[in-house]
Amino acid sequence: CNILNQKLFNKFVKYEKERGIGVQKINDDCGLFKRLINQLTQEEDYCHLVEPVKYIRIEDLRNRKEEEYKTKKSDLTNEEIDALKNIKLDDELNEYRDILMLSIQVGQRISDIHKIFKSDVDIKNIINIDTQKEGITAYIRYENAKDILNKYKKNGFKYIKFNKSFYQKYNDNIKKIAKEAGLNRIIKFYDPKDLSATKIIEKPLYELLSTHYARHTFSTKELRKGLSDESIALQSGHKSKESLKTYKHIKPSEKIEKMLDEYENINREKITDSKDKMGEITKNIIEENKEVLLMLGANPYKIWEMKNADEIRKLLSEY
DSSP states (O other): OTTOSHHHHHHHHHHHHHTTOOHHHHHHHHHHHHHHHHHHTTSTTTTTTOOOOOOOOOOOGGGGSOGGGSOSOOOOOHHHHHHHHHSOOOHHHHHHHHHHHHHHHHOOOTTTGGGGGGOOBOTTSEEEEEOTTTOSEEEEEHHHHHHHHHHHTTTOOSSOOOSTTHHHHHHHHHHHHHHHTTOOOEEEEEOTTOTTOOOEEEEEHHHHOOHHHHHHHHHHHHHHHTOOHHHHHHHHTOSOHHHHGGGOOOOHHHHHHHHHHHHHHHHHHHHHHHHHHHHHHHHHHHHHHHHHHHHTTOOHHHHHHOOOHHHHHHHHHHO
16 A cells, blocks of 8 residues: 555556557546545555545546537438448348447447346337436337337347347447448548547548447437437436537538527527417407497497407497
């Protein structure tokens, strides 16, 4: 314990920077190391042996750059999803494609996807599964999963085995499928190992496609439909709205359109409110004028049927 001090900690920070990992990973590792050391300074048996350490987090300069280049993760377009659906595949790859399509429809991590086939549908047509990473329940709409669920729930899979090797096989196979489907869209992203965030890497989508692309696609599409963060998190099994942020890929142009729509809705509401208020005022004037006519001796049966303000005003002027 007596070597756990700032000097050693600084060496660890230097080591992390030199081994070429991303800024986020360096901050996570060093933050954990700092917390572990500083926790020991609170323990009675070790506090006299361990010195507290400080760590200044490295600023991720990518946060100052174009938002679309911060990550290589992306949502799949409708055209790309259709290309994946329509490509002809052998029986084994077809099973992996179905898992990919299911993931896009329900937004689950690949570590939880097999649970959908073992779960029952409740009275509200919801499938409940306990998520592995977050440790919370995800509530999946049966409507989103039913086609692929019904295809495999009875007889299972012929080629896919949900075991330790499944994750790697799945990632490899969906890359093959994406290549055959012609998913060549170039993805640009900052090299996570470049601490100055100046180097942009360009790769075709099929080389990068992984399990999380489906999860990102689900969250982004549901957001575009108008669902709230709470509803999306409830389905995908995110603990909080904060953790959902990195899964949504709304383009600047879409944000501008949304902003303009919001202004249009506000103006529309103002006009509607104004019309409602004017209608209410007119209604009140008519009722008041009817009361005056009754006081002046007008025929109540005739007045009762009158609803036009100009007609009532004309009659009132005659009196």
